[in-house]
Amino acid sequence: MQVITFYYLKLLEHLISCYIMYLVIKKYIEDKMKNQLKNDMYKKILDNISDGVYFVDKERKIEYWNNGAEKITGYKQKEVLDSNCFDDLLCHCSDSGDLLCKNNCPLSFTLKDGKEREAEVYLRHKDGSRVPVKIKVSPVYDENNEITGAVEIFSDNSETLSAYDMIEQLRKLAFFDDTTNIPNRKFLDIKLNQHLNDLKENNLFFGIILIRFANYNNVKCSASRETADTILKIIAKTLDGVLAPFHILGRYDEDTFMIILPKMIESDFKDFEQRIKNIVNRCSFGLDFFSEKKEDSIKICFSGTVVKSREDIENLVI
Template sequence: MFIDRDSYRRIVDDLYDGLYLVDRNRVIQYWNKAAERISGFTAAEVIGKSCSDNILTHVDRDGNTLCKGMCPLAMTIADGKTREAEVFLHHKEGYRMPVSVRVNTLTDADGNVIGGVELFTSRSSSRSIERRIRDLEKKAFYDNLTRLANRNCVENELQIRFEEQKRLGVSFGILFMDIDHFKEFNDTYGHDVGDLVLRFVADTLVKNARPSDLIGRWGGEEFIGILRNVTHENLEILGNRLRVLIENAYITLKTEQLHVSISVGATLMLDNDSSDTLLKRADMLLYESKRRGRNCLTIG
């Protein structure tokens, strides 16, 4: 059966996964509809540009930038081997999103490598997030600006976690997070950019949290994460992962890239804790991170 070129294009555009094609210099030649939906960048914005031109700028779990070096796609073009990887792409709105990528070569009729193809799929728990947003809307327990759980919802969730720990022995911990130098963003760029920074941090936190975690806005530029069933080590690893992802993401303004960092206080619930003592300890640990120079996590 013969399938014409237009039919192939429709099939590729209808894929659920993002797909793009590059030449040997990693200049983008094709960008499907799913790539637009997942990344926020339209085909018109990226075709003819290099992967590393402030587009996806993949980083790994440790925050290392991949696009300006030998990323999976570059390595596959170089050696012809297919690869799979889990990375974090830069969304057009600034936040980091976890994706699974699969890369392969493009060859001409003689088998010569002429470029590469990358297929990428979002790994964020979007459906779980959407269900949680609908639940929060029903209870009026969400923050209008960031669309995260608000302070009332966080306080309710803490009580539920305390009861769960007493009845079932399920441990939990909290991350108390604060945007570094937030007042300077407002003073320098205005409150609209300040709101953009808050949404950017909120999106990065919630899209990279586990489905069982709750991320909420405590107030102002402060956020709280409630993480179920974690150890001291897990809590530190998860908290630092979120911190590093924010540090290595950016918001693109007209003439510059705006980088943001957070300071974090992390602690597990203790047997004799109340909400007040737990939150007070997390707050003290957060300010210890500020005292140490910001953009770090202090656990205790």
Template sequence: MKLDFDKKFYEEIIENLNDGLYIVDTNRVIRFWNKAAERLTGFTAEEVIGYSCSDNILMHVDEEGNSLCKERCPIVYAFETGKGQEAEVYLHHKDGHRVPVWIRVGLIRDKDGNIIGASELFSDLSSRDAYRLKVAELESIAMLDALTGLPNRYYMEHEINSRIEERKRLGVPFGILFMDIDHFKHFNDTYGHDVGDKVLKMVAQTFVSNSRPFDVYARWGGEEFLAVIRNVDVVELEKIGNRMRMLVGESFVMHEGKKLKVTISVGATLFRDGDTLESVVKRADTLLYESKNAGRNRITVG
């Protein structure tokens, strides 16, 4: 029996995909944008259709911070090679932070086989759902920072003590990332505390969107953030810290038509035999200030 579906049937399927989907012509101008693309990026169809995908919209970067829209665009590669492309990238959310996604680019051809456009399907790779469950638990016991939505210092102290006990019993290693927004006082003095609060939220959301499900990021106080990174060696700890530093630096908030960016400095250290909560945090804090003194926007490991 032949199934005969009309155009509306297929349109409803596309609109209700869990993955974001957009379609561009050969000039990379967006011609279609589904509901999941709105949900994953924060941009509505009305805000993007008719614009190039690189016009302050998605602006993909790789894990080293390279701009793919200008130099290594998967859609351009697909046009040039005549083949579909896949890649893990970080897209720009309307709120400013970066979101990890897996993209799949397919070519669209006319009846004669000529390329007339391309589609990009993107899947959210963030651990946001797992984090939401954690947040729901934290809210019930008043361990949540009201501004950023991250766990607060009280919770983080409890978390570090739990990881210390886990290491003693099971030998599971963990590390600490101590992170601080560079020149944040000057930023607040220049743009005001409301904009400063937006930046704090943006930085926090970058951590949430790009963290592993079993790691914890918290607001330690002011513009300081602390992360407990489980089951890592020093090489992996540095890699994670550098990735977060890069992603924050590639994010921005809009203010009066201007892109406002910040950077973070990072101190990173593994928990060692004989350490306590106080000693490992103090060592990470000291390493953070080595990063500050060396010029900021860098990580120091020790």
């Protein structure tokens, strides 16, 4: 009984905390519209929370952007204020890779019907990578109970594969790729052998997906190695944010990433592989070089399989 009471108290504490934050945001907006001096106090509170918070008016013009939003997206306040949230900025997309900002924007729907909404989406970071976030959208009313705007609260939804001390340990053991900050081929080979042993002893199938930057060498020669490596970093960061802690991501070759998916079956594999394709293909590399040289446009290739024998791996990586 004491254990149950403890968890109820913890839940109540969390709900009270969320409600207080909601009241602070609501009060800030009301005071902002009335130009009251208390506005500064609420702004300081909002600027010191880790979640991203931004307000838009009825035309979806961004009027406020807190420090948490800067950290999660990479965009400074001065870069986004007075711009519209649909102006090719965050470019929210779904799991399936569908862009939401034009026709399926939660903010837009809330401005129309006044309903609160929650969703798990992927925003585009300033560096071009995709970041998984959980968003909550609420309407803002004036003293006449008319909708005058909306607020979106979003938090980084990434599931970190390892803590910083584990990363340092991997680096010291030469299991880490310094360019992309993910495990290297040596680490992947160890994990592959472990899963092959599980397959042999327990008949546990697992999945493998290869993501290849097909024209890495062309870009390296035409532009620079730094440019080619920047693209690899964006892909690696995007994949790292999409995957769960029990998935294994590494740099398998100079131009290729590998994802190992434990306990994978055929029926789930295709959907997961398609999800990875959709998210990676929505990366924005932001390099003018490629718009001028169409033959050097970035080409990302995908291949994968559910491993039921060692031969499946050999056939995939030939």
